Amino acid sequence: MGWAIELERTASPKKKPKVSELGFGKYFTDHMFIMNYDGGQGWHHPRIVPYQPISLDPAAKVFHYGQTVFEGLKAYRTAEGGIRLFRPSKNLQRLNLSNDRLSIPEIDEQLFLEALMSLVRVDSDWIPGEPETSLYIRPYVIATEPLLGVSPSQQYLFMIIMSPVGSYYAEGINPVSIHVESHYVRAVEGGVGTAKTAGNYAAGLKAQEGASAKGYTQVLWLDGVHRRYVEEVGSMNVFFKLGDKVVTPALNGSFLAGITRDSAIQLLRHWGIEVEERPIPIDELVEACRSGELKEAFGTGTAAVISPIGELSYKDEKLVIGGGETGPLSKRLYDTLTGIQYGREKDPFGWMVEL
Numbered sequence: 001m002g003w004a005i006e007l008e009r010t011a012s013p014k015k016k017p018k019v020s021e022l023g024f025g026k027y028f029t030d031h032m033f034i035m036n037y038d039g040g041q042g043w044h045h046p047r048i049v050p051y052q053p054i055s056l057d058p059a060a061k062v063f064h065y066g067q068t069v070f071e072g073l074k075a076y077r078t079a080e081g082g083i084r085l086f087r088p089s090k091n092l093q094r095l096n097l098s099n100d101r102l103s104i105p106e107i108d109e110q111l112f113l114e115a116l117m118s119l120v121r122v123d124s125d126w127i128p129g130e131p132e133t134s135l136y137i138r139p140y141v142i143a144t145e146p147l148l149g150v151s152p153s154q155q156y157l158f159m160i161i162m163s164p165v166g167s168y169y170a171e172g173i174n175p176v177s178i179h180v181e182s183h184y185v186r187a188v189e190g191g192v193g194t195a196k197t198a199g200n201y202a203a204g205l206k207a208q209e210g211a212s213a214k215g216y217t218q219v220l221w222l223d224g225v226h227r228r229y230v231e232e233v234g235s236m237n238v239f240f241k242l243g244d245k246v247v248t249p250a251l252n253g254s255f256l257a258g259i260t261r262d263s264a265i266q267l268l269r270h271w272g273i274e275v276e277e278r279p280i281p282i283d284e285l286v287e288a289c290r291s292g293e294l295k296e297a298f299g300t301g302t303a304a305v306i307s308p309i310g311e312l313s314y315k316d317e318k319l320v321i322g323g324g325e326t327g328p329l330s331k332r333l334y335d336t337l338t339g340i341q342y343g344r345e346k347d348p349f350g351w352m353v354e355l
C-alpha cells in the first residue's frame with residue numbers, strides 16, 4: 001500500500017462496440033493507467049486518466065533503439081457477475097524480468113497490482129459477459145528520453161491499456177496449420193527471446209508473412225543455432241503428445257516462459273500425465289508423425305489459451321496431426337483452463353484473483 005493512484009474520470013464515455021465486432025485488440029476502454037520514471041526521482045505520479053493519445057519527442061529512445069517491454073493478461077467475468085484475473089502475479093514478475101533484460105528500472109509489484117486492479121474496476125463495465133469473451137489487459141513500458149546516444153534511457157512511461165476481446169473460437173475450436181521456419185530465426189540463447197519485448201515480434205514478421213502467403217496461420221520457430229530444435233509458435237508455447245506422454249521444449253533461455261505453458265504443465269501432471277520438458281528435434285516429430293506416434297499438438301498462450309495444431313509443414317513435407325482434428329487432450333485442457341478462468345470449474349491451484 002501507500003501508493004496514491006490519482007483518478008481522472010472521462011467526461012465522455014465511449015459507445016461500446018457490439019460483441020460480435022470485438023475481434024482482438026481493436027477497441028479500447030475509457031481509461032488508461034500511466035506513470036512516469038525520471039532518473040534520480042524513480043517511478044512517480046501513478047494515475048488513471050481518460051484513454052488518450054500521448055505526445056513524445058521524435059528523439060524518444062523507444063523509436064530508435066527499441067527499449068520497451070510489454071505484458072498480456074485478461075480479466076474474466078463469471079456467470080455470477082464476478083471479475084477475476086488469471087495468475088496476475090506471474091505477469092508482474094515477468095514484466096520485471098523483461099525490464100531487467102532491457103535495462104529498464106524495476107516496477108514495484110504491489111503498485112503494479114494496485115494499478116491493474118484499480119483500472120479494471122474503473123472500466124469494469126467494459127468486461128463483456130458473453131461466453132468466452134474477456135477484457136485483454138496490455139501493460140507496457142517505453143523509453144522516452146529524447147537522446148540519440150545508445151545508453152539506457154533516463155525517462156520512461158509505464159502504461160496499461162485494455163481492450164474488450166471476442167471469443168477466440170467464435171466458430172468452434174479449429175486446428176491451425178503451422179509452417180516450420182527453416183531459414184529465419186527469432187532469437188538465440190543469451191539474446192532477448194526470454195523477454196516480452198517489441199523487437200522479437202518485428203523480427204518475426206517476415207517469416208510470418210511468408211507463412212501466411214502459403215496459407216499457414218503461424219510460424220513454428222526452430223532454435224537459432226542448429227535450426228533443429230523446436231522452440232515456440234508465434235506468441236505461443238508448443239506441446240506435442242507422443243504416445244501417452246506430453247513433451248514441450250525445455251526453457252532454454254531463447255524463448256518465452258509462458259504462463260499458460262506453466263499452467264498446462266501443472267494441470268497435465270495433476271491428471272497423472274507424464275510431461276517431459278526437453279529439447280525436441282524437429283526430425284523426431286517428423287518421424288513420430290509418420291509412425292503415428294504423434295497424436296496431438298497444440299500451442300498455449302493467453303489470447304487463445306489452447307490452440308490445436310492440425311498440420312505442420314516442414315521443408316517440402318506436410319504432416320497431418322491427429323487427422324487434422326482437435327485431439328481429446330487439447331480439448332480437455334482448453335475446457336479445464338477456461339473453466340477455471342470463468343469460474344465454471346474448481347480452481348485447485350488458487351490461480352484466480354477475485355477483484
Ligand SMILES: *Cc1c(COP(=O)(O)O)cnc(C)c1O
Pocket residue numbers: 072196232234235236237256257258259260261300301302303
Ligand atoms: C506472450 C507470449 C507467449 C505466451 O505467454 P502466456 O503467458 O502464456 O500468454 C509465448 N511466446 C511469446 C513469444 C509470447 O510473446
